[in-house]
Amino acid sequence: MSVFIIRRLMQSVVVVFVMTLIVFFGVMVIGNPVDILIGQDCDGPCREQVIRALGLHLPLHEQYFVFVKNALKGELGVSFRAGIPAIHLIFERMPATMELAFSAMFMAIVIGIPLGMWAGLKPNSVSGKLIMGGSILGFSLPSFWVGLMFIMIFAVALDWLPATGRGDTIPVLGLQLSLFTLDGLSHLILPAINLALFKMSLVIRLTRAGMREALFMDYVKFAYAKGLGQRRVVLVHVLKNILIPVVTVLGLELGNVIAFSVVTETVFSWPGMGKLIIDSIDVLDRPVVVAYLMITVFMFIFINLVVDIFYSMLDPRVRLQGAER
């Protein structure tokens, strides 16, 4: 196991290095941030001053070396726009995104897996067909449209829930969280469902497909023959076997939801990381974009590692293979 993890970590270093090159030079070819940042009346000398202050007078490769040198010290640059370290900006927004992402993933799992199993067990029942039909909707409706509809129905027409923003926060373990206040929950619920819909549909379909396949396997027949009840067969033997694809996809989706819930955060004006990246791209705040993508790379590497560890817990074959090598 530890050999496996060490090998994965070494691969990761290479990935991170290649990403710094792609991200840094990729971002540098888009536009000129100075034209966006300065006021329209900022003339020659003023412009020169800004270019120097932001370090943009250096040749591109020197800018890259400065970036790598600072990155090795754990500093990923200072935001052009806000003038504070990019990493602070990102971590400041992280709790908001995390609670949104985890609420959405939680909903997707606790609602998606049981529904998917039900649809797999009773594929021809009305309820099973309804679940599958609903999942197609959840898949195919564009999330910005669903978000706006949620706002129109629950905030404007019914006036039950607030339309935008994040509610009151209280500090929990040093993080500002809105999960534990009424106002916070009321703000959280619409964006979380909006974000959860797609994942939920994904989980339902994956679980159902797995169920359909697993129910005809020999080990299931054998388990029934052994005299086990349906409840035990489905919830223990089948569930364990169908979770592998679900865990893989959920792992990747978690990364996606944390890093790129841009649409939902924009529609609901949720002050999270997704909104930060899109705002930063708009004003060409290069250090924030670069830092953000670097953190995203780290996060995906970490999540993939965790997913691999989960595999080995769910499926002994993965563990054994690792040991043989």
Place this chain on the structure above:
Amino acid sequence: MKNLLAGLVSGVAATLLWSAASADELKLAVKTETSGIDPHWQTLIVNIQIDRHFFDHLIEFGDKMELVPGLAASWKALDDKTWEFKLREGVKWQDGSPFTADDVVFTWERIPQVVNAPGPFSQYIRGKKVTKVDDFTVRVSTEAPYPLMETDVAQFAIVSRKNGDGATSADYNSGKATIGTGPFKFVEYVSGDRIVMKANPDYWRGKPKWDRVTIKPIKSGPSRVAALRAGDVDLIDFVPPADINTLKKDSSVSVWQGSSNRPVFLHLDTNRDLSPSMLTNDGKPLWPNPTRDWKVRKAISLAINQEAIVDKVMEGNAILATQLVPPGFFGYNEDLKPGEYDPDRAKKLLAEAGYPDGFRVTLNGTHDRYINDKQIVQTVAQMVSRIGIKVEVRTHPVATYYTTANTGAYSFWLGSHSVSTGEPSAQLNHLIHTTWPGTPYCCTPRGYSNPRVDRIIEKGMVTVDNDEREKLFKQAIGIAVEDIAVIPLHYQLNTWASRPGIEYISRLDEMTLAQNVIKTK
């Protein structure tokens, strides 16, 4: 499912609680967020509109961009190079300390020291030396005659020496140094989410009408409208153009509209013999550049039906433009009329100029910067195509647009330059005067050069006498527009929407200020 229900129930409870909140609380939603609370951080309207709540300026721009005495009770030019400002007496900082000339001197010292400012205010104090005469008098002197003293001084906020000495931008963001003389006191700033402030009961202009103000950035237009309709906020700015006419008919929403300081116009690259996207009909570079000929420029101008753009594309939410500054501004030339629409004469002029079959050109525009910008360039392209010039349209995000324009890559492009100082010197310097790198006449894309106009502009820029300068600027604008240096299209309107019972006094400069929100019920 359980947490879903719990959420719904708590949501209802929260809504009830919210409606019970104080009636003197105002929630504003703005399109663009400030980049920081430090008033000397970035010279953008979205930053200045926040600092105007906490701080005062020596001279302030009023609702119509007229100059209003702020912390300076009066001022005058002693001679061509020296100005004297008499400061308002009895004004207190929000911590109770008195406002004096020392604070003005300190502000002058601080502005150049704001390191890494992405939009430095030092451009407004460059070349101006400030000296304290007594506690309530300062003199500002310049090396050369400088007529724009008042509008430059109106751009920046005055900060207190006591609280600002040694303070960094972070200290302003945290509120530690954000102690101004303004109508509101800093409560909280959460970047990306909200700015909260409370009334300063001792404000020298009188206690503000709102006890507590929250300003939230909501970037997406539909979300901003939804937030207003859901009652999350009381007022929104930049109503999306597609919603304006619907909201006007809706009795549960009030719409507040006023003219803006933003003209929208088209540029032609008239300056170079060979222009990158001016091509012959079979796609070869076209020499000489046809728009060097006034007749071709006039033909293009005659082909464009300005009124149709205002009526159809802008759905009436714009005003026909005649020049580079809207009516009422210093330097507005009353003799100029909106461009005529006469496609037949346009075709004739084109033939006279030697292009009976037209030529090819690319029209560039933004698609995310000005109201309906994409539709405007598409419409203009259609109109100009009708007289035989084949126009291809290309739209770009603003993030790359002006950078590319600055390299001289465009031959025909959409532009706009807001009149942020209330007078036309910036338009003349940045759009009409020949471009000279490294001088104030630089750094914005332009396609015109006329030594005669240059000389008038340069003369205006050293004429301190207001009447004399206005005459020169009017003359420069007149010649430039007649010569079709740019093709003016329209002036944008600024639009706010509020819940009933609230009125917004519209501002030309696009600012959304709690001071301008009036409670009518």
